[in-house]
Amino acid sequence: MSVITARQLARTFSTKRGRERSEVIAVAGVDLDVDEGEIVGFLGPNGAGKTTTLRMLTTLLKPTSGSAQVAGFDVATQASEVRRNIGYVSQSGSTSGDARAGEEVVDHGLLYGIPRAQAERRGRELFEQLELDGMWERAPKTLSGGQRRRLDIAMGLVHDPTLVFLDEPTTGLDPQARANLWMHISDLRQRLGSTVFLTTHYLDEADALCDRILVIDHGSIVASGTPEALKREVSGDLIELTVGSADDVAAARRVLSALGDTTIDQLVISVRTPTAGRELPGLIRALDAEGVVPEAVEVRRPTLDDVFLNLTGRSLREGA
Numbered sequence: 001m002s003v004i005t006a007r008q009l010a011r012t013f014s015t016k017r018g019r020e021r022s023e024v025i026a027v028a029g030v031d032l033d034v035d036e037g038e039i040v041g042f043l044g045p046n047g048a049g050k051t052t053t054l055r056m057l058t059t060l061l062k063p064t065s066g067s068a069q070v071a072g073f074d075v076a077t078q079a080s081e082v083r084r085n086i087g088y089v090s091q092s093g094s095t096s097g098d099a100r101a102g103e104e105v106v107d108h109g110l111l112y113g114i115p116r117a118q119a120e121r122r123g124r125e126l127f128e129q130l131e132l133d134g135m136w137e138r139a140p141k142t143l144s145g146g147q148r149r150r151l152d153i154a155m156g157l158v159h160d161p162t163l164v165f166l167d168e169p170t171t172g173l174d175p176q177a178r179a180n181l182w183m184h185i186s187d188l189r190q191r192l193g194s195t196v197f198l199t200t201h202y203l204d205e206a207d208a209l210c211d212r213i214l215v216i217d218h219g220s221i222v223a224s225g226t227p228e229a230l231k232r233e234v235s236g237d238l239i240e241l242t243v244g245s246a247d248d249v250a251a252a253r254r255v256l257s258a259l260g261d262t263t264i265d266q267l268v269i270s271v272r273t274p275t276a277g278r279e280l281p282g283l284i285r286a287l288d289a290e291g292v293v294p295e296a297v298e299v300r301r302p303t304l305d306d307v308f309l310n311l312t313g314r315s316l317r318e319g320a
């Protein structure tokens, strides 16, 4: 069952520079469907429209056009119902600084209309699960970056939402803290069957954590699929063959051309093929028949960055 549906969801901002007004199309018309229990990663370079989409889906921003249903309610006409049924952890975090960490979480629960005792019980449970033991009485500003991010997540989950939106949950965390948070997010789905929709810049995060990835670029979705399927369909494996001489380059190229378009960089000939593993034995035999003895053969599995590069001609790492 679909718990998030968007159709041609779009948002334009008008900005003023001096006397000139101009329009920025932040989100150009997004269609998406997310099923119950899925962990979906929303991936794209800086300025692609991730946060704007997320803010529309969480009712913090009105769409300019198009529609979206979240948890069974319309984001434009049933905003308070949507909010009651979701958890949202923003990029900047939601802690205010002065109150104790535990109080912040309980207050957040009260905001969602759950009784104090329940908010406290659930808050303490989350502190334990998110490895925040002993932090209940601490002021959030005295916590480390990773602990604060986990506190944000506890706040987003205190009312037991089955649908959670996370905006760049691990930005600014060290690799260990990131991996740790991935574990908690997966665990959440495992235990509660929650649906998680998260934005990220990190390819490895999308790869490790998400069942499905949506790639957005310039305000439009350019790809959707499991990390594996995207990599398989769009790029294929890269075979890189290094030979010992210029003569061998020509012969090796003839052999590799049977698999697809080759590129040559000095003594390295490359070709992309959907299933390199299956091709390799035949390739080696064909090279042998041509009298070419490779110096090295490398197979590189496609990365999500290759997917993005194929789709847009740019690397995700380069940003917008």
Ligand SMILES: Nc1ncnc2c1ncn2[C@@H]1O[C@H](COP(=O)(O)OP(=O)(O)OP(=O)(O)O)[C@@H](O)[C@H]1O
Binding pocket: 013, 014, 015, 024, 025, 026, 027, 044, 045, 046, 047, 048, 049, 050, 051, 052, 053, 201
């Ligand atoms: N309030 C606003 N007024 C004007 N332009 C805006 C506003 N909010 C966002 N934009 C523009 O809309 C585009 C999309 O921004 P958005 O924050 O959604 O991207 P993003 O993918 O979340 O980027 P990042 O990864 O850097 O957070 C950008 O060009 C941004 O400058």
